[in-house]
Amino acid sequence: MRNDRSAKSYDLHTAIISNEEVAEAHYLLRCECDEIAQHARPGQFIHVMISHGPGLLLRRPFTIYTVEGREITMLYQIIGEGTKRLSEMPKGAPLQVLGPLGNTFNLTTKSEPAVLVGGGAGIASLMLLAAALRENGIETIGLVGAQHHARLLSVVDLESIGITVHIATDDGSIGHHGYITDILANLLKHTDWHRPMIYACGPHGMLATVTKIAADFEVPAQIAMENRMGCAMGVCLGCVCPVRIDTNNFEYQRVCTEGPVFNATDIVWDV
Numbered sequence: 001m002r003n004d005r006s007a008k009s010y011d012l013h014t015a016i017i018s019n020e021e022v023a024e025a026h027y028l029l030r031c032e033c034d035e036i037a038q039h040a041r042p043g044q045f046i047h048v049m050i051s052h053g054p055g056l057l058l059r060r061p062f063t064i065y066t067v068e069g070r071e072i073t074m075l076y077q078i079i080g081e082g083t084k085r086l087s088e089m090p091k092g093a094p095l096q097v098l099g100p101l102g103n104t105f106n107l108t109t110k111s112e113p114a115v116l117v118g119g120g121a122g123i124a125s126l127m128l129l130a131a132a133l134r135e136n137g138i139e140t141i142g143l144v145g146a147q148h149h150a151r152l153l154s155v156v157d158l159e160s161i162g163i164t165v166h167i168a169t170d171d172g173s174i175g176h177h178g179y180i181t182d183i184l185a186n187l188l189k190h191t192d193w194h195r196p197m198i199y200a201c202g203p204h205g206m207l208a209t210v211t212k213i214a215a216d217f218e219v220p221a222q223i224a225m226e227n228r229m230g231c232a233m234g235v236c237l238g239c240v241c242p243v244r245i246d247t248n249n250f251e252y253q254r255v256c257t258e259g260p261v262f263n264a265t266d267i268v269w270d271v
């Protein structure tokens, strides 16, 4: 994974340009963050101070979804108090945004396709990557999973840049009835690709399954972890995850600074 520790982050005071519900309990927020927009790379995130209402001390991390000129967007799901308050912030409300943070996905340069696997809001972490892959002429397949039809995200955005999308929903209301990882396994089983590159983000269980499938088919996979965060600056150790350093040993690494992107097979899932 690419980790440029000398890269600079910017703590910007900005205002919301738009903040709209794009699917059930999911919002797309747009704001002007010129320096972040200029330096953002696929997989990197921002740490957002939500000062709407009392009592939220910690910032919340969100991946940079798109970059358009001086503006960035983030696509987020309402999970708890912070994201609920964020969803209530109107156009023009002030926002403090720190970024870009974290390492970045390695772009494949191979002739084999890239397969993006996004579960729920996890697909948000793969959109900037999707655009970069397409700009580099890499054939890219999108696998998008959701709980149900009304929560499906990013399909139009992916298709608009020439990505073929396969869908799975837990209740079968659209696409395959089951997990998006079923489609991944099926795809790898029935293609003659030699070694596609898998990129994934989503719930912990989905990422563990992606890792197993990648190992079974002996294909490389990069995953973006979304552990809870405190400082996002490498100081509090609140975000660590176990990372294999050799066959028998692992160490805890910080998702905010060593990650959020890791080689899937380096993560120890059963600690």
Ligand SMILES: Cc1cc2nc3c(=O)[nH]c(=O)nc-3n(C[C@H](O)[C@H](O)[C@H](O)COP(=O)(O)OP(=O)(O)OC[C@H]3O[C@@H](n4cnc5c(N)ncnc54)[C@H](O)[C@@H]3O)c2cc1C
Pocket (backbone or CB within 6 Å): 045, 060, 061, 062, 063, 064, 074, 075, 076, 077, 078, 079, 080, 081, 082, 083, 084, 121, 124, 125, 225, 226, 227, 228, 229, 255, 260
């Ligand atoms: C690098 C990174 C990038 C992310 N990018 C996105 C994104 O693009 N879009 C998006 O929707 N979300 C993203 N997330 C997750 C997002 O940061 C959390 O959903 C958000 O911080 C929740 O804040 P809250 O105040 O609403 O919930 P809280 O009130 O803080 O928590 C509510 C409940 O959810 C649990 N919870 C909170 N955060 C997490 C988490 N990260 N993992 C598991 N459980 C959690 C808590 O334990 C609690 O039970 C990202 C996380 C990381 C670390």
Ligand code: FES
Pocket (backbone or CB within 6 Å): 228, 229, 230, 231, 232, 233, 234, 235, 236, 237, 238, 239, 240, 254, 255, 256, 257
């Ligand atoms: S969030 Fe504090 S070290 Fe990662």
